[in-house]
Amino acid sequence: MSANPLLKVTNLTLRLANGGSLIEGVGFSINAGEIVGIVGESGSGKTLTARAIFSLTPPSIQRTEGSILFEGKEVTQLTPSGLRNLRGARIGMVFQEPMSSLDPSMAIGEQLDEGLALHTRLKTAQRRMRMVEMLTRVSIQDPVSALGAYPHHFSGGMRQRIMLASAMLLHPALLIADEPTTALDAIVQKDVLELMVDLTRQYKTAVLLISHDLPMVARYTDRTIVMHRGRIVEQNTTPELIRVPVEAYTRKLLASMPHRGPVRATSKAPLIEVRNLRVDYPGRGSLFRVRAPKQALKNVDLTINRGEVVALVGGSGSGKTTLGRTIIGLIDPDEGRVLFEGLPTARGSDGWKRYRTECQMVFQDPASSLDPRMTVGALVEEALLSMQNITRATRRERVRETLQEVGLTDALADRYPHELSGGQRQRVAIARAVIRRPALIVADEPVSALDVTVRAQILELFSSLQAQYEFSCLFISHDLGVVEQIADRVVVMRDGEIVEAGERNQIFDKPAHAYTRQLLDAVPRLPNGLAGVTRADLRAVS
C-alpha cells in the first residue's frame, strides 16, 4: 500500500430520501496503476459505489455520508463545475450496454470530440489526429471513415472498443469499467478485456472493474472487493481472496462457481433424431428484389439419447437457439426432419400429437415466459389443460405437488410473477415444464439471467429432477462453466453448423476443433478444488 493512494473511499453511505440506506460504510482505496475489482450480485451496490466516486448517482439519492478523496480532493465537497472538470478528464467510464451508451443520432467523431474539446486546448486538427490514433489503437478498421459513421453501423464489440477509446482519449488517472463485457460474446469479451488491460497499462491508468463474474475478475485484477447488500464483505489481493476466503458470503460465492459434474453412464437408445435440418432466416425481401435467403441452420444432424443431457454451445448467431426451437416444434424446418422415438414430429403427422405432450421447454427470461396476469398456480396448471380425463381437483393437486418438488411453498400459488424473485420465477417455469413428466425438455439459457448464487441452486434443482425423472435434456447455453457442470455430451455450433460434438470430458480436456479451443480459452475459469470451500457453503449466508 503506497502512502498516497489515487482514490481513498472512507465510510461511504448513500441514503434515499426516506433514510433507507443503499450502501453503507463502504471503504477501500486504489493506488495508481492498480486494477481493482468489485464483485457482487444484483442489489449489492457495486454500481452505485462506482458512480458515487464522481457523483453520478441518480437524483433519488438524497444524502451522502463519508468521504471520497480523489487525487487529494474531497469529491463530496466539489462544486458542480469542479465535478465536471473531474469527469472525463481524470476519471473515465465505460458502461455495460454498448447498444445504448452511444448517442444514436450523432456521428462517432462528434461524440469522441466532445470530451477532447471540453477538457483540452487542442485545435480541431490535433483533436482529430488523436481520435484517429486512438481508434487505430483499439483496432477499429478504417478509423477516418469511422469518425463519420453512426453507432448503429458497428457491432457490440466494436462499440465497446469505441467506448474504451472515448474514455482513454483524455488519459484519465482512473478508469471505471461497469460490467464492460457482460453483453458480449465470450470470445469478444476476452478481446475487449485484454485490450482494456493493455491500454490502461500503457497510460498508467488505474482500473476499477465491476462485475458479477468472479472468474473474470479473478483473472484480470490485482485486488478484489466483495460486496453484498450494500456493504463490503471482504477485500484482499485477488490470489489470496480466491485461495483463502474468510467470510461466509465469499465462500458461498466461490462454492456457487460451476465445477465439473460427475461422469454418468447414459443409455445409448436414441430418443430424438435430427436429420439434415435446414432452416432459413425469414426473408425480408421486397416485392422488387429476391434475396438469397441466409441460413440459420445448415444441414444439421443430431441425436439425443434417453436420459442424457446434451449441451448446445456457441456464440450469438451460431444457430443454437434456432435448433432448440426447431426441435421443440416452434419453427418448421425448410428441409430435413426431426424424429421422436422413430416417428416424424412434423405438424399434422402421426407423431405430432404424442410429441406435444412428451416435449416441453424452459425459457431464458422468466419475465417474458410467464404471463404477468396469471397467478403461479394458474401458470403451472395451464400445462395440464390439454390433458383429457382429468378433473379440476386432480389438476390442482398435481400443481401443488409439483410446486413442492421445485422448492416453492403452497402459499406462492396465489402470487403473481412480479411478486417473486428471479430464482423463484424460474422455478415456476421449471415446474410448468416437468408437471407432465415429459420425455424431453429443451432448456434455452435457463440460468443465464440469474445471479450466481441463485444459479447454483437452480442448477442443482435441475440436476436432481433430471436424475429423478430421467428425462432427456437439450441444454442450450453460452456459459461453458454451467455446461461443464451439467452436461453429459457437448455439441459446439458456429454459423448454423455443428463444428464438434462429443463426451463432456473429452471436449473440455482435449478439444479437437480450433473454434472449440478458442471458446474454451476465452472463458476464465477458477482452478478446480478450491481449498477449504465445500458444497455446504452453498447453503450458508443468504
Place this chain on the structure above:
Amino acid sequence: MKTIKLNAAIGASVTGLVVLAALVALVWTPYDPLSIGFTDRLAAPSWVHWLGTDEFGRDVLSRLMAAASTSLRISILTVMTAVLLGTIVGVAAGYVRGWTDRILMACNNALLAFPGILLALGLLSIAGANERGIVVALGLAYAPSVARIVRGSVMSLREMDYVAASRIMGNSEFFIIRRHILPNCVAPLIVLATSMFGWAILAESALSFLGLGVPPPAPTWGNMLAASRPFIAHAFWLALFPGLCISLTLLSINLLGDALRDHLDPRMRGA
C-alpha cells in the same frame, strides 16, 4: 406518486359530478329544458334561474344538464363502437399476419389518411346529421386508431415466450388469444378509450357548434354555444357556461386519463 393521486382525485370527482348531473337530468331538471317562456327571455343569472335564461326563455341550467346526458350518451356509444370494431380488426391483423394483415392495414391506412374530424365530416354527410349519425361517423372515424394500437400490442405479445410456451403445451390458437393476448391488450386500450372519450365529447360539441350535430331544440353544449353568438354582447353568460362545461369535463377526463396511464405504466415517471 402524489401528482397521480391528485390527478386521479380531481379527475374522478369532476367526471363523477358530470355523470351525476347527466343521470339526474334523465329524470329531473329544475325546469323543462324545452319549454319556452316568453316572459323571461335573456335573463341574467338570478335566484330564480341560477344560470340565466336563453333567447327563448328556457332555463340555462336545465338545458346544460340535459345536454350533459346527450353528450355522455353519444360519447359512450361512440367509444364502444370504435373499440369493438377496432379490436376485432386489430386482433385479426396482428395475430394472423400475412395477407389478412396487409389488406386490413391497407384499408386502415386509407381511412387514417383522412385527418380525424374530416373523416367524421365525410361520414356524417352520408349518415345524416343526428345522434345516430354522429355515433356511426365518429365511431368509424376512431376505429382505425384503435385498430392500429391493438394490432401493435398483439404483434408484440405474439412474440412473447409465454405464448410460445402455451403453444408447446398443446393449447389451441383461440385459447391463446383468449387467455394471453386479449387480457394483456386491455391496459393500453383503457388509456386509449379514456382519451377517445374526451375526443368524442369535443368532436360532438364541435359538430353541433358547426350545425352538423344534434339539431335544436334538443340542447347540447355545442349547439348552445352556437346559438349564443348573436347575443354575446348582451347575454354573455349564454356563451360562458356551455363552454365552461365542455372545458371542465374535458379537463377532468384528461386528468383521469393521465392518472390511469401513469398507474398502468410500470416505468413510473420520476419515481
Place this chain on the structure above:
Amino acid sequence: MIRLLSQRLLAALPTLLLSAIAVFAMIRLIPGDPAALMLGDQADPASLADLRHLLGLDLSLPTQFMRWAERALHGNLGVSIRTGEPVLPLVIDRFWVSARIILIAVTVAAAIAIPAGMVAAWRQNGKLDISLVSMATVLLSIPSFWLGLMLLYVFGLKLGMLPVVGYVSFSENARAALLYIVLPLATLVLHEIGILIRMARSSTLDVLRMDYITHARAKGLSEATILRRHAFRNAFGPTWTLIGLMLGNLLGGIAVVETVFTIPGLGRLLVDSILGRDYPVIQGCLLVIAFVYVLINLVVDLLYPLFDPRVAEQ
C-alpha cells in the same frame, strides 16, 4: 436518399388511390338522388332521366369512378351546385387562406412549446414542471371554438382592441390583415401549445433516462450542453411526427375557428357544402385535404432521418 424518396412515394400511391375510392364511395353513399336535388322535387321524370344520363349516373359504378378519376387528374372536379363556380380553383383558393394560418400557428406554437417541454422534463417534478404541465393540460382541454369566442369577447367587444368579424387577405392590406389574423392565430396557438408541451416533455423524459445521457455526464458535459446536443435531437422525433398529424387535423378542424372569426377558409367551405348538400364541393374538399395530408406525412417521414439516422437505412 433518392431511393428512400422513391420508396415512400411509391408506398403513398396505393393510399392515395384508396383514399380517392373512399371519397368517391362516400359521396355515392349519400342518400338521395343528385338529379332530383338539382332540379327540385317537382321536375318531371323525363328531365330527371335526362339529367341522370348527363351526369353519367346510369353507368356502372366502376365506370363512373374511372370517369371521375380521369377528370380529376386533369384538374376538373366539376362545378358547385350552389354557385356554379368550378370546384378546384375554389377549393385551392380557400386552402391557401387556411394553410397560411395553420402554418404560422403551428410554427409559433412549436417554437414556444418544444423548448418549454424540454425544460419541464429537465426540471422534472419541480415547480416549473408542475406549473407548465398544469397549464398545458388546461389549454388542451379548452375547446378552440370557445376559446376563440371568449378571446373575441374580451379583446374585440369589451376592449375594442381588435376587429370582430371578417378577414382581409395580406395582398390587399398587410396591416389590416395582421389585425384580423391575431385572434384566430392566438386561439390556435394556445390550443396547440398545450398538446405540444406534453409531447415534448414526455419524449424528453424518455431520452433523459437513456444510458448515453449518463455517459455524456460522465464525460463532464454540463446539463445545458447535454440538453442541447444530445437530448434535443433524440427527443424531437416523436414530436415531429405529432406536428405532421396536427397539421393534418387542423386542415379539417380549423372549421370551428373559421366559423367563430368568419374567415373564408377551407374548413368553412367544407361545412357549408355539407349543410348545402353541394356534393361536388364536398368531394373536392375531401380529395384535396386527403392529398395534402399524405404529402405532409411524406415530408415528415423524409425529414425524420435528420433526427434519427437509423431510420434512413431501412
